Amino acid sequence: MFDPSSLTTTDLLQAYVSILRELRERGIVRTSNNPIGDYTEWLVASKLGLTLATSSMKGYDATDADGLQYQIKSRRLTATNRSCQLGAIRDHDKEAFHFLIAVVYEEDWSIRSAYKIPNSAISALGRFSGRHNGFLIWATDNLLDHPGVTSISEQLQ
Template sequence: MSALKERGVIRSSNNPVADYTESLVSKVLGLSLVGQSQAGFDATDPSGRRYQIKGRRLTAHNTSPQLSAIRNLDQRPFDFLAAVAYDTNLSVLYAALIPIEVVAELSRFSKHSNSHVLIFRRNILDNPRVTNITQSLAAA
């Protein structure tokens, strides 16, 4: 973990998949990462659009593509969700840019976590409002 942080691959001592995903997506899409204390989004593009970035590593023991909590969705804290599903070895399985409107339609509110929950299944890529970024990320 220390070596990854020194190399700039991760930014914190949190889940390394989250930091790695932020690094990968921002590099490939030309986004600027914001400070770690910024609530609601992780990066911005040159036009000022805000991106929440989430990754999920699927394993033999946990095949659920449920992303981590999406908070305050009703306040529109981001414009796009960049979601990435990885295999056990952190190879990109599929990835997408999902407009917040689609996130709102496909997620459900969980009272338990006081957040929205999105199950990032591969068929989300079939939605015409979603941009498939799998090849770009996998090539990086």
């Protein structure tokens, strides 16, 4: 197993750059940003048979064979931050997407939970934040109490 403790800080940062470059070459991530968003979009698209939109597409991240549009959000829990709050969901009232896919990872990148949420449920499940200019949703199992929300955790394994 890889032991990073013997590396210098510069070595660690250079390894990170090399890892991101390799993930880009494999088509798993599309940017040099924090890889969680790109990785989740790739994972969801590959497991659910979706086609990724261009990275500049506003409002949705992927489409299915029937033309339904999906926005994909994710959160990785850590020892110091266990919040399941997703990034703000903006413009959902403009119906730019039909479903929100929410994926929560444990710190080791294993999937803790994943949900398919109809756009029509977003305002009931979240709260609007003017500061974030969008709805905030916490991706926890209580989402499953809402009609139309389903767990897709097993499909992403």
